[in-house]
Amino acid sequence: xxxxxxxSYGETCHCLYNKKTQYLERCFAVYTVxxxxxxxxxxxxxxxxxxMTSGVLISSSIALQFFNCEYYPTSSLDLFIENTxxxxxxxxxxxxxx
Numbered sequence: 868x869x870x871x872x873x874x875s876y877g878e879t880c881h882c883l884y885n886k887k888t889q890y891l892e893r894c895f896a897v898y899t900v901x902x903x904x905x906x907x908x909x910x911x912x913x914x915x916x917x918x919m920t921s922g923v924l925i926s927s928s929i930a931l932q933f934f935n936c937e938y939y940p941t942s943s944l945d946l947f948i949e950n951t952x953x954x955x956x957x958x959x960x961x962x963x964x965x
Contacts, residue, residue, distance in 0.1 A: 890936075897933060905944045910963050917959065921952035 875888030877892060898911060906914055917923050927945035948956050 875961075913963075917952075917956055921948055921956065923948045923952075923956065925957065 877884045898908075914923070918925075924947040925945070926947060928939045928942040929944055932942060
């Protein structure tokens with residue numbers, strides 16, 4: 868079902884609206900997508916700080932999972948970061964075992 872249809876169904880009655888809302892909360896829970904197998908909850912918080920301060924860009928199948936509300940079991944975490952912040956970010960990745 869595409870986004871427009873999902874929105875339309877969600878507006879037809881309270882029951883469908885609630886189901887649509889629950890579905891979107893499950894699908895767009897970024898923490899859920901990233902927590903397994905890449906980062907634990909503490910690392911996730913640290914990653915979010917890096918993302919806010921350095922503009923780390925998440926790409927590849929992880930991004931597709933988020934936008935398509937789908938799960939790909941063999942996903943990899945591909946990240947892009949500006950050269951200015953790369954050394955600090957690489958040090959952090961090394962500290963958490965990557």
